[in-house]
Amino acid sequence: AQSVTQLDSQVPVFEEAPVELRCNYSSSVSVYLFWYVQYPNQGLQLLLKYLSGSTLVESINGFEAEFNKSQTSFHLRKPSVHISDTAEYFCAVSQNTGNQFYFGTGTSLTVIP
């Protein structure tokens, strides 16, 4: 089984500042990696995912994440945040045995005007 760690439970950041949300997982054996975003009282929306190929993946709204196999990390970054980025962000991992996703505990991003 996988273990997914999101060390920062809450991240406050000023508008237009850069942000990094950290994610580490326990095993790099053939994993797929995901970031989901959850707005208040809504379901999870896929932000971006790494399946194979380039280790840097991007979303349409300016987020990016880099798969680092040696550090078993998949940190999420954005160079300049907006108020609308305020939400809960979940890192998730799947592996080649089974179909379940393993989720971290989430990071609450609050963008301050």
Place this chain on the structure above:
Amino acid sequence: NAGVMQNPRHLVRRRGQEARLRCSPMKGHSHVYWYRQLPEEGLKFMVYLQKENIIDESGMPKERFSAEFPKEGPSILRIQQVVRGDSAAYFCASSPVGQGRDTQYFGPGTRLTVL
């Protein structure tokens, strides 16, 4: 193309009652997954179903919880004799055949409150 549908969105039950949560997957998806999100925690896998089959129920509590995905109709997560510890958000996800490992679409969740 409608997304994953879940109902009800909010459900209140008293201790000892039964809770039934429904999930309709995206059109064309035949695989359904149920996850539970306890307060202040991430989502935890409960069960993976295909039409008329339970494929993996390794995350389901051994008692009081059951799930089904009949040939016709939505998937149902059933919790008998609910207790306060069952209060959580329950999310359903669906995927196309053979893509569960890399593609799961989530519904809006059902928030269960047990009084």
